[in-house]
Amino acid sequence: MWTHERHNEIVSRISENGKVTTNALVDGLSVSRETIRRDLLELEQKGVIQRVHGGAVLATNRKPKAEGPNPTITKPNDPPSENSFQQRLNEKLSEKRAIAQIACTLIDDGSAIFIDAGTTTLAFAHALTGSAKGLKVITNSIEIAGILSSQPDYEVLLLGGIPNTEVNATYGELTLSDIERFHVDYSIISPVGAHSVYGFSSYHLREAEVARAMMRHSTKRIILAHAEKLGVQSRVKICSPESIDHLVINDTDSPDLDFPRCQIHKAFMN
Known part of the structure; x- marks a missing residue:
């Protein structure tokens, strides 16, 4: 770092x-x-x-100076902090469930997959239990690991690392080192921002590092995002728009849905 x-x-x-x-x-x-x-x-x-x-x-009355490329400390349009994980669990529930259902159709039986920690990927994990069979699942989310380990035909690995109690997931150098040991068929990532020029981003460096490592060690990269994340540039870049293969999003006519190099799958809510 x-x-x-x-x-x-x-x-x-x-x-x-x-x-x-x-x-x-x-x-x-x-x-x-x-x-x-x-x-x-x-x-x-x-x-x-x-x-x-x-x-x-x-510091009181601080006047910080941003440093390095893509500074984030004093950026005038720096995005606000995310709502807490518990708050986000109760937001956009219908959209997340619809997105999760569509995302499950992209996963073949017998695949090996990475899933990062997030409220949308948590909805995906719930939906996955009634979908693909015989999966090998590798995740840093303690909750996702618990949900999917109940499936008798799934092999579930919880990545090591430092537990974050707010998100209920592991992060740090050990987490990244564990990811390096594998190469999987799909990575399923839920970012904070989905920007057609800047790319996909997270608010926390630790989350971006895990997502980036998972994507680097997967053949196909799937992004799950609801429409309000479109056009958002958060603090830490995960990857460029060209790096992903699939974007699953709820139905929207937003002009910010401009990702010509990936397949876009719109989820329609009942």
């Missing part, structure tokens, strides 16, 4: 929680304590954060 990416992730975590501990950053970013100490010192010198005992908080 580049220095500017770590800095952006540190600021994001402090913004969300009000404070972050050094121990949490060491574990969450899978770097040494000395690296985090240096990052916090640099951010404090730039007026972005204030170091406190055991961690850091946002």
Whole structure:
């Protein structure tokens, strides 16, 4: 992970929680304590954060400077933070179920698949139990692993890593290392943003890293997204528009649905 990416992730975590501990950053970013100490010192010198005992908080009246390519700290049109995972579980339920049903038709019996953690992929997992047979499923979602492990003809692997209790999933260097060991038929990814020029993106670096690794180690790449994600450019890029094979989305006439190099599957709600 580049220095500017770590800095952006540190600021994001402090913004969300009000404070972050050094121990949490060491574990969450899978770097040494000395690296985090240096990052916090640099951010404090730039007026972005204030170091406190055991961690850091946002600086009062801060004037942060963005750094590196595609800066995200002070970007004028920086997207707002996502709603919590629990909030998103209860949003767009009909759309997610319709999208999940269509996505299931793309999966052949006996396939090996990656599924990332998200509320739309969770709906996909529920739908999958009545669809394809004999699947090998690899996921970082603890909840998805639990749902699909009940299928007697499925082989389910939960990726190792650092558990995130808010999303109920694993992230970090161990998660990425585990993904590198496999090559599967399909990756099923649910991003925060689907932009026809910028590509597909997530709000959190940890989620983008997992999605990117899964896509890199799969033959076909499937994106699940409801129409409100169209035209959205979130904080961390996952991949370019040309990198995906299928986009499954609820029925929409949005002009932002402009992905000529992939197959678009529209899900119609009953």
